[in-house]
């Protein structure tokens with residue numbers, strides 16, 4: 001099968017979150033399994049720096065943007081995937097985060113930037129940019145949401161799949177922007193892109209794709225309910241027979257404690273000795289002293305309300321009342337949360353350390369060197385850090401939501417005894433809920449070491465390799481090809 005995988009970020013080229021991990025590893029796994037997968041990304045400077053050779057395939061004029069939009073074919077050493085880049089002077093040639101400026105504000109022209117990206121993807125999808133023409137276009141998140149909508153207007157088109165990595169980001173803009181983008185007038189309807197007098201890029205994917213997926217089965221159910229549906233739960237329920245949850249995998253080449261080049265020592269489920277050396281290196285990196293019998297907690301993530309770092313700060317007094325505990329945090333995001341975390345760390349200089357920033361090698365060392373990973377996300381489409389934690393024998397403490405509920409089995413007495421437990425799960429996303437689960441981790445750690453070791457080994461035995469989920473995507477692509485979705489019916493879709 002020929003698959004064009006369209007995304008606004010992909011490791012190792014550019015990354016702000018889990019979308020990049022998925023976009024780096026799913027296409028590569030599919031390709032190893034024999035499919036002809038190609039990637040298309042915006043030509044950010046960070047990406048162009050990694051490219052060894054480019055060839056201009058075509059130059060387009062797209063509606064809503066006055067400058068040229070070029071489609072390049074690029075070679076990246078070691079990427080193992082053919083890569084198309086969309087290069088539009090003035091749109092993507094900005095350093096740093098692809099979506100926000102240095103102060104963390106969305107770029108004011110994001111609609112123009114990603115609409116141009118979508119038009120270029122459509123040109124590739126229809127074979128207007130290269131002789132290669134895909135059978136399936138797999139779009140990801142709002143930045144590519146217009147593609148299924150625009151392709152639905154074509155007589156002969158490839159099948160379309162749209163994956164929701166996080167429904168909280170809709171790509172919502174006003175009517176004036178819709179007009180400025182010169183989008184087809186027919187798309188301005190409740191059955192199309194219109195969304196409460198504005199319009200949302202993500203609706204183009206959800207309403208028009210042949211298949212809609214999200215990144216865990218539980219999140220697929222949750223987004224069909226008002227609480228996590230962001231006003232799109234009616235549409236998602238309507239598309240229920242085309243909506244599937246497929247769990248993300250992890251890239252075993254990048255996240256493997258037995259081979260990870262970011263670690264000072266290696267380990268696996270049979271021999272955990274290297275984990276102690278990683279813990280020492282981690283404490284040293286954060287300037288914390290070693291505590292005999294200590295239990296080291298950690299957290300990595302974007303500092304936004306979704307991820308619940310504020311709940312971690314709220315339980316700090318209780319966590320610090322247990323004498324053996326320490327905590328390290330790595331993250332960046334909301335400046336208020338950053339300040340809040342820094343001042344919390346200053347209160348417990350020997351026990352708590354915070355690193356504000358984005359640091360990939362340090363993220364690997366944290367996963368390897370800590371004992372317990374705190375992930376109190378208020379909602380979590382899939383979550384990757386709990387999967388990395390399991391792989392690295394770092395026991396996750398998670399809120400029972402989205403993919404966290406699908407991937408972590410609570411350490412009840414029975415599950416511990418039967419060796420099926422893989423973490424501590426709580427139901428109420430507040431400080432009491434998080435502390436209840438965290439305290440159970442502390443108490444288990446105080447029991448004879450054999451119990452903790454058993455739990456760690458069960459965590460490490462879990463298999464979240466991409467090859468399993470890649471098979472599911474392949475079956476879904478086939479279904480989308482064999483049974484294209486009918487054009488949406490306005491009256492039905494607009495009903496709540």
Ligand code: ADP
Nearest residue numbers: 017018301302331357358359360363383384385
């Ligand atoms: P999301 O996509 O919502 O940010 P995920 O758990 O799905 O959350 O994926 C987050 C990814 O980003 C993980 O690979 C995680 O290690 C990484 N990450 C997040 N923040 C940082 C940071 N400050 N430094 C290094 N890696 C980070």
